[in-house]
């Protein structure tokens with residue numbers, strides 16, 4: 001009985017240290033995301049929706065679906081009256097790019113049906129140049145889209161996901177802007193399926209059956 005308890009205790013300590021080590025490894029592999037609230041876990045905080053030329057749409061916090069964490073943004077589009085993709089765009093203020101620096105801008109998205117969108121970084125000052133503009137086709141299942149570019153000037157910028165030209169509703173999650181080439185975020189599926197606080201009780205229950 002006592003021997004069995006000690007065995008269980010050693011196994012528990014081993015498994016706890018295993019999860020601590022793997023957790024640290026996945027953290028150190030993460031890039032520094034310059035986007036604030038990129039995973040929408042703080043709801044709509046820091047996000048803006050540009051509506052021009054009569055476009056009408058609404059950002060809504062979606063609590064039942066997410067790529068990372070528990071929440072994402074749902075953009076319900078009522079009217080697309082503009083003639084350019086940027087007439088309706090999800091974007092964020094307060095960003096800066098540095099000259100001769102390579103950046104990657106990425107997001108996860110899915111739509112009610114296949115629809116076009118554009119992802120890019122726009123200078124928030126004259127001459128309003130765009131960086132890394134990429135036309136994407138957003139599919140019905142969550143998928144990551146990204147663009148990599150090297151900035152030719154230092155400038156304030158708006159990271160943009162342009163949604164004009166189509167009234168198909170869309171979900172967006174885990175938006176990232178970081179220095180360097182594209183880096184896959186390897187533990188996303190694990191994060192969305194099992195939260196860290198779920199692991200220990202499951203592990204303990206498994207040990208108790210030994």
Ligand SMILES: [Ca+2]
Nearest residue numbers: 039066068071
């Ligand atoms: Ca999220």
